[in-house]
Amino acid sequence: MGQTQSSNSPQVVLMGLDSAGKSTLLARLLTGQVMETSPTIGFNVGSLDLDKKTSLTVWDVGGQKSMRANWRYYLDDCKALVFVVDSSDPGRLPEAQKILKKILNEEKLRGVPLMVLANKKDLPNSMTIREISNQLDLPSHEDRLWEIQACSALQGLGLQQAFMSISKLIKKT
Template sequence: MWRPSLPDAATVWARWRGRSVILMGLDSSGKSTLLARLLTGKVVKTSPTIGFNVGTLNLDKKTSLTLWDVGGQKRMRPNWRLYLDNCKALVFVVDSSKPARMAEAKKALKMVLSDSKLEGVPLMVLANKKDLPNSLKIREVSTLLDLESYKDRQWEIQACSAVQGLGLQQAFLSVHKMIKKS
């Protein structure tokens, strides 16, 4: 079972003040698998996140992002607002193989983006699990989440597979570019 090591308070504070990127999404969308794949390069067994996982993604020798993976269970979502201070970008992960959960994802995304702490913060939507049969195309995910309605912020949507590692590096390079523009 993969669990990132818990950093000390000073390390957390230093990371928090930098380029903090919050990973949110419904339970079982693949946030922890995605974080583990980015940090270790491996597919690891994960369990539902209670609270958060954190790690630093080095994009190159000069650029890193601190990624905060926040639990997505329904009972955890009211606490999402507690993680938004100093957020430089929001990465919202959806399971593109579960169209039945898109309405719930749309509602959760709308709720978190309504927080004033995220005003002007860039949004990256990752349509995860593109490796699975019958996964939705990004245009379908975009429509179901009503992304076009978010005219007050930069946003992008990309397909990815945390298990296969497809699209992850490109997505976070795009996140970094959006942060620089904002």
């Protein structure tokens, strides 16, 4: 059962700190609507159709401290990691950087492309993707395909483009 499905629809895992906007982002992608979300205990999953031939299975994993120890259990068959940060909350970027570095060291993610989504770009004083890229030390990941894009889950800005890019990154690996 899983074999044909996973080859047709690559697994993409959404991770990031709590309140980064992962569930809002997934709900917006899947329904086109802004949905009221609450902190994710466990995970949400959905199938995202990008075009007639391309779909992704997207896992949104809870980001609270208590959930992070379980993140590695969601990495089986992961074809791309999407790390979501709140671009309006610079105070949490050091924590995000530490968590991202830790998860990228997982053996299951060797060679897996990374997409960082700088969410909440619609908010005043949100950081630029260059600032976030430097804070997360993304340039040091020379052995990995990675991209960073700004988006707004609430407004739906940049989401479709980001997931089309993710699909392209997966095809490159």
